[in-house]
Amino acid sequence: LRFCLCETSCPQEDYFPPNLFVKVNGKLCPLPGYLPPTKNGVEPKRPSRPVNITPLARLSATVPNTIVVNWSSEFGRNYSLSVYLVKQLTSVTLLQKLRAKGIRNPDHSRALIKEKLTADPDSEIATTSLRLLVPQLGKMRLAVPCRAVTCSHLQCFDAALYLQMNEKKPTWTCPVCDKKAPYDNLIIDGLFMEILNSCSDCDEIQFTEDGSWSPMKPRKEKAEVCGPAAFRGIEAASLYTVSSESKNSSENKKKVEVIDLTLDSSSDEEEPPAKKPCPGSSAVPAAAGPKGVLNVDHQPASVLRSPPMAALGGDYLSNLPVPDYHPSYPLPSELQGND
Template sequence: MLLTFRVSELQTLLGFAGRNKSGRKNELQQRALELLRLNSKPVGVKIRDLYKTIQADQLVSHQMYGQSGPTNESIDQNIHRNEDTRVMRRVGQPGQSQSSAQHAKDLPPAHQASMPQSQVGRSGPVYQQPNYGNVGPQRTNNTVYPTYPYQQQKIISPMQLQPSQPYVVHPDVKLKKLPFFDLLGEILKPSSLMPQGTMRLQESPFTFHLTPQQATDIASSRDCRTGAKMEYIIQVQMRFCLQETSCEQEDYFPPSVAVKVNGKPCPLPNPIPTNKPGVEPKRPPRPVNISPLIKLSPTVPNQISVSWSADYGRRYAVAIYLVKKLTSTELLTRLKGRGPRHPDFTRGLIKEKLNEDADSEIATTSLRVSLACPLGKMRMSTPCRATTCMHLQCFDASLYLQMNERKPTWNCPVCDKSALYDNLVIDGYFQDVLTSNKLIGDSNEIQLLQDGSWENLVLKKDKDKDKNESKTETKTRTKIEPDTVDLDETNSSVPSSKPAEKKNAPLVVLISSDDDDDDDDDDDPSNNKTAKKFHASNDHNTRSSSGSLDDLVIIE
């Protein structure tokens, strides 16, 4: 048995016994035989374990050729049988053993190590020869050891990692109600997407029929106007979800999902892009309208094929419903039909918030609230908020419903928390504020007081602007009064006319020649006018006195 050990097994055995593990194979075999002579039970058990590992390695090579082997018990029996056979050979054939030992001595040491110990000359027997008088004849045929049934490691597919629990055809799954759709009927109950085989990509077929009334309702509700996309008010809706029965489930698409309705591919919501490497983008949780692809006949079945990738630890379900599509206007009408919340409820919240800090050194005496919707930045017409929100600020119900009609998120625009349609309520306090005559027309902000009342909030900028406008009006009035001036120059009492007369005083120029005077009077008519006035009063005196005197000419 030890002679069949490889170097690794011999080193393991010697290391187990605390002996030296270095050296050649024949040296390791000699040390192993010395251990065997000690008749130690732990060493014997270790030898048997190592021998079983050798047999297991042989099984791997035999399985490549389609061979099979017995169990561990047969291996132990073969071990005992082989040992007894070798002992019987030593006892019954002494001459043959001597000749074989003599032949083995002529071989090199490496060949001697590979030969059975019975054929190699030894100074003494390895085993103590027991008494075999009462032992029956044993089989002496030198057969090959049977193979050991070793289980090879196989690559486990994702489908084999699925839970061992059986799939339920119609699990007890409930999907969440969609606000913009009224449920009219259940065409296909929630059904499991059951994988077949070990392939990752799976495919499941489903079949359903429409009743005559359902086919008639769908056909009569569609809008077939030319040039426009065909719209269905009553739709056939397909929804995917996880198989969780603990609570209501949201829409959830399986990975790599693809749907075909009557052999035609069905468009699905576009995946949301992601920047994470190796992560498949998810699709937004929305229902799928398959109305344009189905056959509106109660006698013809509709075939649906769903392909998806198997996911470890998750199971999926698909369901088909008959629904009626609603608009944001219809939802707003339903919301108003519930009635507003009583103003005293909001008034109590205001008092509670303002009286919380009454005992502290820095207390809040008022709250500032905007009447403009955070979505449209305009004054609200229908103030509402969710019952799950803790703030007083409201938003416009009409804009909120229109926003979720295009992209359903149902998050509060004030606190960004979940604000579902069923939790919305119209605030009667702010509705009274918006319809009150006390509210200023251009003001979109109010101030809430400790007693629950409110007042208009006037900013300092507006106050300063009003003061500046009043000051400018008074200044313009005072400037108009001193600017009135009497333009009557004939009144000598007005002092402002005197400097004007001084400015307009004539300039007197002396001219020495009479001829030049005549020439100048003819050439300049403006001077003649002033000169005539002067000559009219002094013509007689000037001419009588002397002809050589110079004439006086007034030039303005």
């Protein structure tokens, strides 16, 4: 089932009426979903494509089929609809039919090249260099170069990949110039076929004014490779450097144990407040050493320890001072006379 504008001046494309409603044999026919709007406030549109009504139709010569169609009328616009009996063709079948049509004469493309380069050689610089291995459509070398007869550019795209893409999502748009490129307008370029068959190791070609072409090889940077002797010298030097650095680092690890970053602070920073000495502890002068390095051998212990106590003898308690206690205490006045 297809819809289009009722206009006979030129061929019409599929075009759905607004608020379309289709029923086939009393059952609602599903239509293509609305596309999300590209801008805020824009009304979403339904893509106009042929509607497959085969699942709802009665495939019998004796039983009739009924189709009911409704839409919102528009002033000055009329619509037409038609039902076609078609068979879906795969991309493989379409490629075979395209090959069966034949290849366009290479002289036609050469004449187009001469026309472009002779008119203004400086303005068509982009068209004189064509990519063969990595075209805009796909990332592999062209197998069947084709383009639409309505396209004015020389660049071709791969026919097999183009048909496969349109089999999944039919847009039929040229990937080079973004113009309409329907299947009936596709042709296989004979000049490109000759180039692909004779030039298998180049990515780009350059055309001249007489229509001839030459491969463009990519520029490769010259890289100097060191000889075996130089490589051994570099390797030995690097090993010596690594071993000396590891030796120095091991010696530094033995000498340096603690690094105090606060001792080497900048003059702009405020000095931290001095720590109050703990009662009963005496300051021990630190040994002279490099700035910012503390020696563990002369570092005072952070925990105060009592001096070692000698063994206690029997006369230790007799030497202790005895406080002066009076044998009797005067009784308070409240307690006197209670005995």
